[in-house]
Amino acid sequence: MTTTTPTTGAATAAVEHALTRLAEVDQPEIWITLRTEVELRELAAGIDGRRAAGEDLPLAGWTVAVKDNIDVAGLPTTAASPEVLHTPDVSAPTVARLEAAGAVVVGKTNLDQFATGLVGARSPYGVPHAAGDATRVSGGSSAGSGLAVAHGIVDVALGTDTAGSGRVPAAFNHVVGIKPTLGVFPVDGVVPASPSYDTVSVFAADLATAVVAADVIAAAGSPRPWPADAPLAARVTGAAPRVGVARPQDLTPMSPAWRAAYDDTVAAVRASGAEVVELDVSPLVDVAVLLYGGALLAERAQAFGDRLADLGDRADPTVARIVLPAREFAAVDLVRDQQALVAVRASSEALWDSVDALLLPTAPGHPTLAELAADPVGVNAWVGTYTNFVNLLDLSALAVPAVGSTRDAPVGVSLIGPAFADLALADLAVRTGLADDTGPTEAFWGAGHVDLVVFGAHRTGQPLHHEVARTGARLLGTVSTAPVYRMARLATTPPKPGVWRSDADGASIVGERWAFPRAGFADFVSGLAAPMAIGVVELADGSSVLGFLCEPRALDGAEDVTGHGDWLAVPPTPVIDSHS
Template identity: 50%
Template sequence: MSRTLTRVRAAYARIEATARPEIWIDLRPQEEVEAEARTLDERLARGEHLPLAGRLLAAKGNIDVAGLPTTAGCPAYAYQPAADAPAVARLRAAGALVLGTTNLDQFATGLVGTRSPHGAVRNAHDPARVSGGSSAGSAVAVALGIVDLALGTDTAGSGRVPAAFNGIVGIKPTRGLVPTEGVVPACASIDCVTVFARTLPEAEQALAHMASPPDRALPSLPARTPGPWRVAIPPREQLGELDEGWAEAYEAAVRQVRAAGAEVRTLDLTPFTEAAAMLYQGAFVAERYTAVGHFVDKLLAEGGEGLDPTVTGIITRARDIPAHQLYTDTEHLTALRTRALAELADADALLLPTTPGHPTLAEVAADPLGANARLGRFTNSTNLFDLAAVAVPAGQAGGLPFGVMLIGPAFTDERLARIAELLHPHTQLAVVGAHLSDQPLNPQLLALGAVLDRTTTTAPAYHLHALRTTPPKPGLVHVGDGGTEIEVEIWRLPAEGLGRLLTSLPRPMTLGSVQLTDGSSVPAFLCEPSALENAENITQHGGWRSYLNKH
């Protein structure tokens, strides 16, 4: 069986095992995706270059996927798209396989992931907490290891808040870099298509395939003087009230970028937070009525079945905003943007917590508008100011993922990713058995943000034994002379992920060092000598997969 087909079947098995139906609006039939996987293998065999071959993809339910209805989280709104949205089409052309469309805050209106007739999308790590919205299902599908990549949209922070809450990466590119055709708009003038992945390199690779040449003139960015990255942070008091432990987690992230060589300087956050409040409290929310208001009015007149009451209230209130307020707010926003860009002028990026905290489902139910507004304190202004952003994990707070984001001027997307790497020191791990791609324990690596780097072999100094364990796994042992080369996969994962993996490693497995055929050494799974009693020596097969294929 091909690796692509194996991955598809493993994904559908994981969907069933995770029992999270609220993630999805529509799933493609498994046999349909398997047929596409076989076609993909045939194309690869013919020598086609498909850099995303076999990567599994999900798309937010307001993004067109041919063959599936686009609902934007409202069943009565559904239509059948004639073609994939360009963002989807470009990923599929590179070899990605779409599994389905994901749940969202209805009409992409919210940062919580609970405003949907399909149910609240629970957090991947704590089901009592929100997953973050509006791109809720997409983020959780990635975090749970069901898909490799997922598309979201971001108007107020929907491509970043779910990333932070679920411990993954979310890239919100410069406006217009990824086409928004085939996307049900929230606020069409500032909407962005975003991408989620477990690692920054995966997210960047996907973005590179989705992006178009700029649809507008590149801005005249100030020439960057040589030297270390310059990262701006606000004074502590301007962050406002944070959840318990969040200030400490943010300060740890600041220390990490400083220790990595960045130059940290202070910035006045006031224009950013003042603009953030304007997104919903000012006239700009009127654009949400422009997008779907007439449909909402019509459905309300027919009884309103399937409409989320919080979303309905936001959209219908936007109908009555006077035109003069839009002009007043636009003038004010222009002044705030001028101040914000002046604050950023001598910095490469602004580093902020992605949100001030992480509410429970109950807290959001008790105060849906207040809880949502708090979550957008740091994210709402980004698109209003025409900035780029990337959200990345930065440790934990209170036992749950804590995330930060880096914000910079339009078209500094690549620069932001390079600075984000300062927060993500990686290590390598060699695996030989049950943690290999598509093997039973591989989801443990994926959940830690690991990404496959390469397949290689050990130095000719090892033996491989089939251990009597559940699930079945091999034991790799160093024997020196008389050994042979054994196939291994090399995975890159966050340094803290290796420590977490070690604490959960069951006997007889141990973590040691293995020498590769190129002479380098990397951490690897080995086994205790006592486990080799009555264990079959399978060295002659040259690797675990070869052994399994013959048994």
């Protein structure tokens, strides 16, 4: 990430960095269309000028690459067809929102033709290879987008994901990939592959950068509204997060190196304090074959089959071999596979009663270009073993490097959760040590929330904190009230502070500010025990927020502990020895 708090000229500096890296990397097959140096410098100068005039552009100083099945105003969209499909006048909303925040689009990236593939080699614009190993595939279909980030050319890249295209390039190039819940990102301005299961995805070198980009994209509004119970952080219903992992028999497709890295990652997650639960994931792996091996392929045939047929022998032969026969499926075939999918989706929902997320390999291994050439369909299917089912079952996913992964020998794992677990997965990646930082605490991707300040037993590490943790609430930080409050030790079990406003002789009291999912807040408040109450609390910065207060009747005879200023600084209640 170039910067999150850019200085004057940051956009120009970012563009110059991108131009330098483009020359150093010298892999033209990453790109289908690049903006000229003149265009990029003009765009950057305009952004820097707007910032200098006082305009708020939070992504000024960021550069972006965009997969060439997503529209960028003024740049041709090809979807890796040898012909330009169209040249749009407006950018897709996902792109436009990044641009409106000050990011500069460097160019359009290469992909498997019509976003059909997980290897990145099905393109007339050249065959990219992995960033750290020229003998291995780049991963696809968002091949160029993953590479543009891996090579440090851009801060963020947009891909798409239907079968794993927002995750496999992350795994093969040692970067992070966010595959959001279907509908969280708008798909207007995206050439469809399989419309029921398509989403835009985000690549970045680190989770913090990816989260900021996702927040800019989603916060402006999602086609599929966030439910009131969507967690803002990992829901912890016990002593620690519960992470599901695959049984040994579910890992037989894996190469030895990737299996060892997966085992090491599971061990590290367990060592982080998470509870690791071994699960039968074979129903998920089995249903994955429907995406390419059944009548669901009719969606691809409907979306771009006619264009593919018109290309004739100029179409990628593997893509044509996969998609064109799907035009012959009967309606009964499609209904059969759709009903099979409905049944697995219903049964898979029980998974989330036992674990907070699944941790699976992103791929079973990293094939070479030679292996792909020998078996283009079989190798692609193998790569998708642990990704193809995710969108079919309406799940969210986050791809991160595995323990021991390096640029030259990358290995990837994915955290997978139910729909709208996106924010929880990012939090869980940090909790378990799979990522360093989730970025700014205020990045909610447009999910609704209610803020509440707690002062005592519900704070982190305190006896009632579990009541907060199970709602999926997110800690926003430590705060202090305006100096108009007092605090007493209440005679409750466990002991709690009673806080009330006293303008005449008040002080500043320390607490924690939490953001609760709306439904989680309602559930939390419904269990509130007397004498606690929820009221408006004025903070030291002059803002007001809901917070814990106390019914006046509970203060009779209570010990005033205002002088300590923080419940955690109040000495424990003295234990009276009845024999002394």
